[in-house]
Amino acid sequence: MLRWFRLLWALQMGWQQATEAEVAVLVGWLRSAKNPQRQRSDPEAPPAGSVNPKTGKSALQAGYAPSTINHALSVVSGFYQFHACHGRGPVRNPVPVSAERRRAMAHRSPLEAPAKFGRARLRQRVPAPLPRSIPDRLWDELFAALGCDRDRALLEFFVSSGARAAELLGLVLEDLDWADQRIWVISKGTRARQLVPASPQAFLYLARYFDEAGTPAAGGRIWRTRRGGDRPLAYWALRRILQRVNAQLGTNWTLHDLRHTAATRMVNGGRLTLPEVQVILRHADIRVTGRYLTARVEDLVDKLAEHYNRPRPVMTYAPGYDPADIAAVFGG
DSSP: HHHHHHHHTTTTTTTGGGGHHHHHHHHHHHHHHOGGGOSSTTTTTTTTTTTTTTTOOOOOOSSSOOOHHHHHHHHHHHHHHHHHHTTTSSSSSSOOOOOOHHHHHHHHOSSOOOOOOOOOOOOOOOOOOOOOOOOHHHHHHHHHTTOSSHHHHHHHHHHHHOOHHHHTTTTTTGGGTTTTTTEEOTTTOOOOOEEOOOOOOHHHHHHEEEEEEEEOOOSSSSSSSSSSSSSSSHHHHHHHHHHHHHHHTTOOOOOHHHHHHHHHHHHSSSSSSSHHHHHTTTTTSHHHHHHGGOGGGGGHHHHHHHTTTTTOOOOOOOOTOHHHHHHHOOOO
């Protein structure tokens, strides 16, 4: 909204007089301007948009992403919808909407599959992102670079439970079920307290962490800082742990890549069905879980090596034919 009002101030126009033309100016500026948050203060940081040679993941672009532009349009549209309910602002929302989408969503049953419709004017095409799971070889390298049992326990819980960062950081002592190796988390979407299974290795490293740092008090967060006093581990501190390991290994993994890794392992492991993985990951739509069925090039290296080294098939013929006749018909 501050971005939108700064544009209106530059155009010397009140927000009540804004039209689609001003929204088009906003979109044009966002598509051409550089995002100041992408300016790197570290001279050794990779340039914006570059691809990491180890992970294959690209760094954020120097400009604004298409999803960011669409989010800005949604926010401005919601602002004018709110004021329209109170009889303020322009008669027509300056942010264009898709009439096809409005018709498709008007009387849609929640049991029906979402209808496909065209984008509204000024909306950007956002490519569907692929799962960013960590291959086993790079996962072993990442896990070996961790410096303490707390970090090892955290990563094991990430890849075995598929929980999100905020869900894991909110764990208290009463959320641990040692006997059945499960944890209780506050789900991101529903805010309900839900049960999530975890691996025995995660609980093993957690027990080692408690032996080293002490068992937290009842009702206290189980993940604590190791420097600067005893306090709960915050999201930015957890993010910084992974950043230090990335700097050491030359990678650019993120915390959400760990959830993608857990989902990819569960879906492609051959032991769990897709609905079962949906329950563990707490996806509202099974098609979101089905995205992890895609094959990765990293997993096909061994199979491709066998394919390339396979000997050329030798042509054979049924016995009883004269070799001279075969040479005359099919060539020597």
